[in-house]
Amino acid sequence: MTRYPRLVAGSGLVALLALAGCSGGSSTTSSSSSAGSSTSSSTSASTSQGGAQGELTVLAAASLRDVFVTIGKDFEAAHPGTKITFSFGPSSGLATQIVNGSPADVFASASAATMKTAADAGAVDASRLFARNSMTIVVPKDNPAKVDDLSDLADSTVKVAICAAEVPCGVAAHKVFDTAKLSVKPISEEADVSAVLTKVSLGEVDAGIVYVTDASSAKDKVQAVEIPAADNATTDYPIAVVKDSAHHDLAQQFTDFVLAPEAAKVLADAGFAGAGG
Numbered sequence: 001m002t003r004y005p006r007l008v009a010g011s012g013l014v015a016l017l018a019l020a021g022c023s024g025g026s027s028t029t030s031s032s033s034s035a036g037s038s039t040s041s042s043t044s045a046s047t048s049q050g051g052a053q054g055e056l057t058v059l060a061a062a063s064l065r066d067v068f069v070t071i072g073k074d075f076e077a078a079h080p081g082t083k084i085t086f087s088f089g090p091s092s093g094l095a096t097q098i099v100n101g102s103p104a105d106v107f108a109s110a111s112a113a114t115m116k117t118a119a120d121a122g123a124v125d126a127s128r129l130f131a132r133n134s135m136t137i138v139v140p141k142d143n144p145a146k147v148d149d150l151s152d153l154a155d156s157t158v159k160v161a162i163c164a165a166e167v168p169c170g171v172a173a174h175k176v177f178d179t180a181k182l183s184v185k186p187i188s189e190e191a192d193v194s195a196v197l198t199k200v201s202l203g204e205v206d207a208g209i210v211y212v213t214d215a216s217s218a219k220d221k222v223q224a225v226e227i228p229a230a231d232n233a234t235t236d237y238p239i240a241v242v243k244d245s246a247h248h249d250l251a252q253q254f255t256d257f258v259l260a261p262e263a264a265k266v267l268a269d270a271g272f273a274g275a276g277g
Helices: 062-078 091-099 112-120 150-154 168-179 193-201 212-217 248-258 261-269
Strands: 027-030 054-061 082-089 106-108 128-140 160-163 188-190 207-211 222-225 234-241
Touching: 054 062, 054 091, 054 248, 062 082, 062 193, 062 212, 062 248, 062 261, 082 091, 091 106, 091 112, 106 248, 112 168, 112 234, 128 168, 128 193, 128 212, 128 261, 160 168, 160 193, 168 207, 168 234, 188 193, 193 207, 193 212, 193 222, 207 212, 212 222, 234 248, 248 261
Parallel strands: 054 082, 054 106, 160 188, 160 207
Antiparallel strands: 027 082, 106 234, 128 207, 128 222, 128 234
16 A cells, blocks of 8 residues: 555644544533633733623534633633633534524634534624644554555445534545545544544544544544645634624624634644634
């Protein structure tokens, strides 16, 4: 089999993503254990619009789990009296929740298409891109199927897991197969990228397609096999304030914070590319 070099996480990448259970629903995480002091303070000019306080609910793609928890803690530290609760899951499902009126303040999606679903329904304000990601193959640490090339996934004896077709990471996986002109028949299509990682790390499948950032964060449990650049796919991450947010000004401050240099560094350290790169 033709070998391409395995993707090795660079020293700048931070192991970020805690593997989620194989569940179709979203999970909720608070970025801090308490709301903090009721006294407000100003932030840097690049991120603060004043002393707004309150509780924000942020719905975000599963691949943003740990970077957003870190960014959320930084935002709370800069905005005493504010508490952020995150709900992570597949972008398509989160968009449906927002369109159906589920209480939320901010939506961060792993694809422009799912954000457009919410925008077309009039559920969110204008969105802005803040990051970009690409795909890689992950295999169990012992790589029992000896997968070292994208073409190996077309072997009928290799058990492959990808995200469901309606989920951004599933869309990207199918784009990779189409570009490479490969016929791959996954034995499992999961709700989100975290579930794919769990399948691979437990050895329930021989390989999976996930985001580069997720492979880096799970490098103690899986190893990555690089997808050639000519066959790879990228996905953009837009963020928007939910129109019915009960804390619209504070939600806008959070989206501004995600686009500010401090948060951009957190994203870059995790392996995300800038929205323009």
